[in-house]
Amino acid sequence: MKRNYWPLFFIGIFSFVFSMIIWTIVSATSVPVSEDRSFLQTYQEVDDNYNKIMNSNIDFNKSYDLVFILNGKKLPLSTEDIMYSQRVLEKYSKNKNLLNVGDNQLEIMAINKDTNEKSLIDIDLVVTKSSKNDKDVVLKTDKFKNIENKYTTNFSIDEENNWNITGMFKINDKTGYIFLKTNAI
Template sequence: MKRNYWPLLFIGIFSFTFGMIIWTIKSAVSVPVIEDKSFMKKYQDVEEHYNDMMDSNVLFRSKYNFALTINNKQFDLTTEDIKYAQRVIEKFSVNKNLLTVGKNSLKLIVTDKITNEKKDVKIDLTLSKTISNDSDKNLTNNDFIVNDKTYTSDFEIKEANNWIITGSFVVDGITGYLYIKTNAI
């Protein structure tokens, strides 16, 4: 009598496929999920309200002069780095090597464009590594020393890595958003 091995082939293919499905699920579950919190919001909120946020930035810039100084380098209210991948930043960015391992300083002054009066600012700023959120530095008004409406803060970075500086600044109910990609050396 002649044997038919075709059913064994189908059982083998089914078993291999089922095993690969189980392996894929097990591998996916074992990897930690790190949620992107650009602008301190869930990515769904950023995606849904991105145009409103950028319009708010335009309004903020039209009313106020924004001067953020990080380690003696001054920044305007910018979100230009959001469109760049980290590799592009590493090779071509003007923000490269902005932070240093160890002590860093930050200074913020917001003035009215018409009266030149310094304004009170509600600060919500985060420095985070691009791969995890276990060493995020969250800076709020409580972390700043205020002297004549000039906000200064010192913070420490413990490792050389790629970093994202993102934040929101509220003045008189108008919110300005900041997004800078850099690295620490």
């Protein structure tokens, strides 16, 4: 009588596939997960409210000129970098090399377009690595020195990496959002 080996072949393939499924689940659960906090919200909240965030920026820019100076470079209240991958930024970004490994200085002012006076700002910023959030630098209003509504602070970055600067500025009922991708050198 001839032996039929097809059932053993089927059992072997099934066992291999089942073990690969188990290995995938174990590998995936052992990797740390960092939640994206663009604009200090979950990605679901950003997805649901993206148009509101962009319209809020337009309204903020109609009322105020935000002066955002990082290590001597003046930057606009911008969210354009959110559309770019890190590789694209390395080639085309205007925001390359903004951060220093070590000390960094940040100055922020908001000038009312109607009165031409500096306004009080509620600041909520995070400087975070693009891949992990274990070295986040949280910069809230209380971390800034306020001298005549000019906010200044110093913070430290401890490694060369790609970094995101994200957050919001609130003045009365207006909120401006910022999202910059850069790197530390």
